[in-house]
Amino acid sequence: MTDTMTFSPGLEGVVAAETAISLLDTVLGQIVIKGYDLIELSKTKGYLDIVHLLLEDGLPTEAEKADVEAKLKAEYDLPEDVMKVLQLLPEETHPMDALRTGISALAGYDPTIDHHTLAANKARAYKLLSQIPEIIANSYHILQKEETVRPLNELSYSANFLYMITGKKPTNLEASIFDQSLLLYSEHEMPNSTFTARVIASTLSDIYGALTGAVASLKGNLHGGANEAVMHMLLGAGSVEAFETLLEKRLQNKEKIMGFGHRVYMKKIDPRALVMKDELKALCELKGDDLLYRMCEAGEKVMEREKGLYPNLDYYAAPVYSMLGIPIPLFTPIFFGARTVGLCAHIIEQHENNRLFRPRVHYNGERHSHQSTGEL
Numbered sequence: 001m002t003d004t005m006t007f008s009p010g011l012e013g014v015v016a017a018e019t020a021i022s023l024l025d026t027v028l029g030q031i032v033i034k035g036y037d038l039i040e041l042s043k044t045k046g047y048l049d050i051v052h053l054l055l056e057d058g059l060p061t062e063a064e065k066a067d068v069e070a071k072l073k074a075e076y077d078l079p080e081d082v083m084k085v086l087q088l089l090p091e092e093t094h095p096m097d098a099l100r101t102g103i104s105a106l107a108g109y110d111p112t113i114d115h116h117t118l119a120a121n122k123a124r125a126y127k128l129l130s131q132i133p134e135i136i137a138n139s140y141h142i143l144q145k146e147e148t149v150r151p152l153n154e155l156s157y158s159a160n161f162l163y164m165i166t167g168k169k170p171t172n173l174e175a176s177i178f179d180q181s182l183l184l185y186s187e188h189e190m191p192n193s194t195f196t197a198r199v200i201a202s203t204l205s206d207i208y209g210a211l212t213g214a215v216a217s218l219k220g221n222l223h224g225g226a227n228e229a230v231m232h233m234l235l236g237a238g239s240v241e242a243f244e245t246l247l248e249k250r251l252q253n254k255e256k257i258m259g260f261g262h263r264v265y266m267k268k269i270d271p272r273a274l275v276m277k278d279e280l281k282a283l284c285e286l287k288g289d290d291l292l293y294r295m296c297e298a299g300e301k302v303m304e305r306e307k308g309l310y311p312n313l314d315y316y317a318a319p320v321y322s323m324l325g326i327p328i329p330l331f332t333p334i335f336f337g338a339r340t341v342g343l344c345a346h347i348i349e350q351h352e353n354n355r356l357f358r359p360r361v362h363y364n365g366e367r368h369s370h371q372s373t374g375e376l
C-alpha cells in the first residue's frame with residue numbers, strides 16, 4: 001500500500017463497482033432497483049415482475065410476465081444425477097452446504113460453460129432460478145429421508161417453491177406472502193454475497209462458480225444466516241418476558257443480537273422489515289395466534305431502548321417463514337433462492353463490463369530484508 005491508498009477495514013464506505021442494477025438510497029429511504037423503489041413495488045408487484053426488471057428491460061406487461069413464468073417452467077426438472085449427488089451427502093449436512101454442492105454440480109451439465117455472452121448468461125439465469133428451488137426443497141427432503149417433491153406445472157413459481165418445501169399446496173394468502181418475501185429478498189445492492197459473486201465473475205469464471213461462492217458468503221450469521229438464528233432465539237425464549245430477558249442478558253454479555261443492525265442502514269430501520277412485519281401480523285390474525293408478533297415487537301423495543309438499533313429483514317422474515325410451516329434450516333436457502341436473480345444480474349453486468357478485482361493490503365507483518373527495491 002502506498003501513502004495515496006486508503007484502507008477501510010471491511011471495505012466500509014468503499015465504492016467497489018459501478019452498477020445500473022440497484023442502490024440503497026439512505027437519504028430518500030429507498031431501495032432503488034433499476035429506477036424503481038422496491039418497497040413501492042412490493043405494494044402492487046410480485047417476484048416475477050422483479051425477475052423481469054432485473055434480467056430484461058423494465059417492468060413487464062402481463063404477457064411478458066407470463067413469458068417469464070413459461071421460461072422458468074420449461075427449465076423445471078433437475079438432472080437426475082444432481083439428485084444422486086445430493087443423496088450422497090451425510091444427513092448432518094446443512095441445507096446451505098447441500099445447496100452449494102447442488103449448484104456446483106450443475107456446472108458439469110453446461111456444455112458451453114465458458115461462453116459468457118449476454119444471451120448465454122441470461123438463459124443460465126432462468127435455468128438456475130428454476131432449478132435452485134428444487135435443489136433447496138429436495139436436498140432437505142433427502143437429508144430428512146423424506147419423499148422428494150417435484151414441481152407442479154399448475155402452480156405459480158412462488159407457490160410451487162413453497163409447495164415443494166412443505167409438500168402442501170399453499171393457500172392464496174400463503175403463496176402471496178411467500179412471494180412478497182422473495183421480492184423483498186431479491187436484490188440489495190452490494191452485500192457480501194453479491195461482492196463475492198462479482199469478485200469471482202471478474203476472473204471470467206462462470207456463473208455457477210460465482211453463485212457457489214455467494215452461497216458460502218450468504219450462509220454466515222452476519223449475513224443470511226441471521227434469519228435462522230433469529231428463529232432459534234424466538235423459539236428458545238418461548239414467551240414475551242423470556243425473550244426480553246434473553247436479549248437483555250445477551251446485550252450485557254456484549255453479544256450481537258441476530259436480526260438487528262445493518263452496515264448501510266446503521267441506526268435506521270431496514271424498510272423491508274416493516275413490510276414483513278405487516279405480513280407477520282396478517283398471518284398471526286389468520287392463524288389466531290399472535291405470540292410471535294408480540295415477542296418480535298417487544299424485542300424491537302428492547303433493542304431500541306438499549307442500543308438504538310432497529311430490525312433488518314431477517315428479523316421479520318424468520319417468524320413469517322415459521323408461520324408458513326417452513327423448517328428453520330431452509331430459511332437461509334430460501335433467502336438465497338430469492339437472491340439468485342439479483343446475483344445473476346450482477347454476474348451478467350460484471351461479465352459485460354469487466355475489470356478484475358485485485359485490491360492491495362495494509363501489511364502489518366515483519367520485513368527481514370534490508371534491501372529496498374523501491375515502491376511496487
Ligand SMILES: CC(=O)SCCNC(=O)CCNC(=O)[C@H](O)C(C)(C)COP(=O)(O)OP(=O)(O)OC[C@H]1O[C@@H](n2cnc3c(N)ncnc32)[C@H](O)[C@@H]1OP(=O)(O)O
Nearest residue numbers: 221222223224226256257258259260261262263312313314
Ligand atoms: C438481510 C441481511 O443479511 S441483514 C444482516 C443480517 N445480520 C444480522 O442480523 C447479524 C446481526 N447484526 C450485525 O452483526 C451487524 O449489525 C452487521 C454485521 C449486520 C453490520 O455490522 P457492522 O456494520 O460491521 O457494524 P458493527 O458490528 O461494527 O456495529 C457497530 C456498533 O453497533 C453494535 N451492533 C451492531 N449490530 C448489533 C447487533 N445486532 N446486536 C448488538 N449490537 C450491535 C456493535 O456492537 C457496535 O457497537 P460499538 O460501537 O459499541 O462497538
Ligand SMILES: O=C([O-])CC(=O)C(=O)O
Nearest residue numbers: 185188190191192263312
Ligand atoms: O445489504 C446487506 O449487507 C445485507 C442485506 O440486507 C441483504 O443482502 O439483503
